[in-house]
Amino acid sequence: MIASSLQSRGTTVDGRRALTRHNTSPRAMALLLPIVAILRLIPRQRHSTLIVAPPGAGNLGDYALLQSAIAQSSGKSKILVRSRSDYPEAITAGSTVVVTPDLIYGSYAKRFIAIAKLLSALTRCQRSIVIGADIMDGTYQETPSIARFQFAWLAGKATGDSRIVGFSWSPDATPSCRSAAKVVHASGVRLYARDPRSRDRLRAIGVDAVLTSDIVFGDRSYPKPTGLAAVADTASKPYVVLNISGLSHHAETLLEAYVAIANHLHSRGYVIYLLPHVRRDRDGDLAVAHRLHHRVGEGQSRLANLETPLEVASLAAGAALVVTGRMHLAVLSMMQGVPTVAIASHGKVEGLMELFGTGRLVVDPARVQNGALLDAAEYALSNRRQLSEQIRARLPEVTLLARRNFA
Secondary structure, three states, rough: OHHHHHHHHHOOOOHHHHHHHOOOOOOHHHHHHHHHHHHHHOOOOEEEEEEOOOOOOOHHHHHHHHHHHHHHOOEEEEEEOOOHOOOEEEHHHHEEEOOOOOOHHHHHHHHHHHHHHHHHHHHEEEEEEEEEEEOOOOOOOOOHHHHHHHHHHHHHHHOOOEEEHHHHHHHHOOOOHHHHHHHHOOOOOOOEEOOHHHHHHHOOOOOOEOOOOOHHHHHHOOOOOOOOOOOHOOOOOOOEEOOOOOOOOOOOHHHHHHHHHHHHHHHOOEEEEEEEEEEEOOOOHHHHHHHHHHOOOOOEEEEEOOOHHHHHHHHHOOOOEEEEHHHHHHHHHHHHOOOEEEEOOOHHHHHHHHHOHHHHHHHHHHHHHHHHHHHHHHHHOOOHHHHHHHHHHHHHHHHHHHHHOOO
């Protein structure tokens, strides 16, 4: 019966198989639908939003995403996290935090139980949100991506308004994730792509996603850019912010390129701030930032040990330039009108820069040995005022696109 129901909704055989892989079968999750139907019959006040948080755990970009989702959601938010330690209280203040370690990363049996425990909360919510970011296309880990699609599918049955917001879609998305996207789209889950390239890639596989931008752009808690990017013109010690991602498999090559940039910019009179944007040991930026600091020298660089997205935005606001391997440092910097050179990663950075017409500031990590990173930095500094004006001119439109995720 379940299979025929899915077929009637236009779900393909390949799509059904995609969600049965990795022990996330909709047939098995559909066993919970009668309970959902009964719970929905009980008169309840629906006023809260259920939010599936990204991993967090020291990632300032994830902190910014969750903080923005809470700020832009109606009613009280319930936040689903893997561990209470994944997010500081300052980020989740005013929300109810629900710890469910097995919802995304557990075995199939544990995931089934985790979802079953959430059914009552789901049917009390007016909306369910999965923060998609760069974790929906399977290019990092396929099984958690599929699990998020599965949760969104069941949440749609429970709430009537299930959406996956502000996510990128790589040209290298896995076959299982492509099929899963078709399944949830056919079931009525709303999909919001955060850049034109991701939207076009989804359309190419038959998924009509809504064009938006990254949800952080829609957060009103950040100060508006007021020409702060020009502060380096008059400051006695103009500065540049550098971030090198510890996640990149090009980290060693990048380190040499960053040493060259730091030395060059220091020779031109810039103070160098080294910013680890993901503050954890595994796949984080701390270790490589310390190595860069050691190579450049304490007299030429300063480690910026920041703990909140607002602190990051404040540091970026006064910079002449930001060079980063992390996308959300680029987002927070461009929100302040600061020209930002970004290392390409999984096809997501190119789409972000397309929104601002700054594609020349994207650098392929395979080309950094040829001086491409230094060339992009020099171009950004030479054209800083023009680029800053261009970014600020496009920000209102990008902000409106971001708020579509929650409309």
